[in-house]
Amino acid sequence: xxxxxxxxxxxxxxxxxxxxxxxxxxxxxxxxxxxxxxxxxxxxxxxxxxxxxxxxxxxxxxxxxxxxxxxxxxxxxxxxxxxxxxxxxxxxxxxxxxxxxxxxxxxxxxxxxxxxxxxxxxxxxxxxxxxxxxxxxxxxxxxxxxxxxxxxxxxxxxxxxxxxxxxxxxxxxxxxxxxxxxxxxxxxxxxxxxxxxxxxxxxxxxxxxxxxxxxxxxxxxxxxxxxxxxxx
Numbered sequence: 001x002x003x004x005x006x007x008x009x010x011x012x013x014x015x016x017x018x019x020x021x022x023x024x025x026x027x028x029x030x031x032x033x034x035x036x037x038x039x040x041x042x043x044x045x046x047x048x049x050x051x052x053x054x055x056x057x058x059x060x061x062x063x064x065x066x067x068x069x070x071x072x073x074x075x076x077x078x079x080x081x082x083x084x085x086x087x088x089x090x091x092x093x094x095x096x097x098x099x100x101x102x103x104x105x106x107x108x109x110x111x112x113x114x115x116x117x118x119x120x121x122x123x124x125x126x127x128x129x130x131x132x133x134x135x136x137x138x139x140x141x142x143x144x145x146x147x148x149x150x151x152x153x154x155x156x157x158x159x160x161x162x163x164x165x166x167x168x169x170x171x172x173x174x175x176x177x178x179x180x181x182x183x184x185x186x187x188x189x190x191x192x193x194x195x196x197x198x199x200x201x202x203x204x205x206x207x208x209x210x211x212x213x214x215x216x217x218x219x220x221x222x223x224x225x226x227x228x229x230x231x232x
Contacts, residue, residue: 065133067131067132068131068132068133069133069136074134074137074142074146077132078142078145078146078149081125084125085125085149088118088121092115092118095110095111095115095118096111096173100177103174103178108171111170112163112167112170115166115169116159119162119166120159120162122152123152125149126149126150126151126153127152129146129149130150132146134147134150154166183195183198
């Protein structure tokens with residue numbers, strides 16, 4: 001039969017009784033105690049010796065990396081996304097061109113949406129490219145491609161900040177693209193086509209400067225165009 005007692009009511013000697021019928025038990029207890037003390041001394045000695053090995057541990061960690069070292073895999077990845085990257089550049093360029101040639105509120109909003117979407121897509125490619133240990137690659141071409149590809153750029157911003165930045169950028173583009181300038185005696189010139197045409201033939205020094213702005217032809221070897229920006 002078993003009887004249950006509270007712990008504090010049980011004598012220490014009855015918690016782990018040593019059978020008196022086995023004469024070797026007391027000597028065995030002494031041997032166990034000796035082994036325990038010896039083990040503690042060994043652990044203590046090993047712990048003190050381990051304190052001198054931290055530099056070795058740090059050196060071992062230098063060769064540990066969670067980045068992808070497979071150059072063949074990196075090459076395959078770049079081939080796989082080549083068309084997608086070309087699409088990103090194409091869409092971004094054409095969207096910007098369409099907006100700058102038709103500066104309306106609607107186009108500003110739609111162009112901003114395209115820019116934000118392009119940046120988010122680029123963020124995906126950049127984060128994936130960062131997983132490759134391209135700095136240690138032996139293929140220099142892979143290094144040259146992956147280095148700029150892994151640059152997050154404005155993709156490092158969260159979505160709210162990204163939307164604000166793109167809105168500000170498109171607004172600035174609209175202001176500077178729609179503003180009128182004065183070149184010499186010609187006033188109210190737009191960036192395109194007026195100013196673009198002037199810059200294309202800026203080699204004609206006499207047509208771009210006059211009066212006080214005219215310099216000595218012998219002292220100046222390139223034309224100088226003076227602009228005055230007026231924001232409407």
